Amino acid sequence: MKNPETILAKNIMLYVNRLRDSAGRYRARLIRNRLGSDSLTRIPFGLGTGSPDLVGVLASGRLFCVEVKMPKTGVIRESQKKWWRAAKLWKVTGGYARSKEEALELLGLAEHLEREAARGALPLGASLEPNHDRLGGQ
Numbered sequence: 001m002k003n004p005e006t007i008l009a010k011n012i013m014l015y016v017n018r019l020r021d022s023a024g025r026y027r028a029r030l031i032r033n034r035l036g037s038d039s040l041t042r043i044p045f046g047l048g049t050g051s052p053d054l055v056g057v058l059a060s061g062r063l064f065c066v067e068v069k070m071p072k073t074g075v076i077r078e079s080q081k082k083w084w085r086a087a088k089l090w091k092v093t094g095g096y097a098r099s100k101e102e103a104l105e106l107l108g109l110a111e112h113l114e115r116e117a118a119r120g121a122l123p124l125g126a127s128l129e130p131n132h133d134r135l136g137g138q
Contacts, residue, residue, distance in 0.1 A: 005053075009032065009053045009054060009066075009068040012068060012100050012103045013031070016054075016056075016100075016104070016107060019104075021059065025059055026059060027059055028058050030054040030055065030066065031056055032053065033054060035051065049079045049083070050082055050084075051080075053067055053068040054067075060114045062091070062092075062114065063090070063094075064093050064107070064110055065087065066094050067080060067095070067096045068096075069098050071099065093110035094106055094110065
């Protein structure tokens with residue numbers, strides 16, 4: 001049986017990938033960020049230790065990532081916090097989500113930042129801070 005967090009991540013990915021804007025364009029596209037190494041050559045793949053479960057792009061082309069955590073039990077590891085601190089420097093948008101609704105909220109916030117930057121209200125490349133508040137004080 002699959003890990004419940006893996007199932008939740010797949011559901012979030014499928015949900016976000018179906019969303020379209022008023023013109024019919026996809027709002028974002030996400031894929032699963034698989035980590036590991038090839039068993040034969042030992043060549044690593046994925047975005048590295050601490051990287052989010054789902055990675056993709058907004059319609060604007062900006063990198064958008066979602067770290068999926070189980071409701072009530074999911075805990076952010078120090079390596080994940082470190083990855084997000086570095087990602088902030090790269091102007092990555094996204095954060096932590098425990099449900100499809102929270103992923104939709106992250107997408108809406110990221111799109112809002114894009115609109116504000118486009119009209120000059122924010123510095124180009126402003127970053128959406130990962131939401132540590134959803135971690136129950138973690």
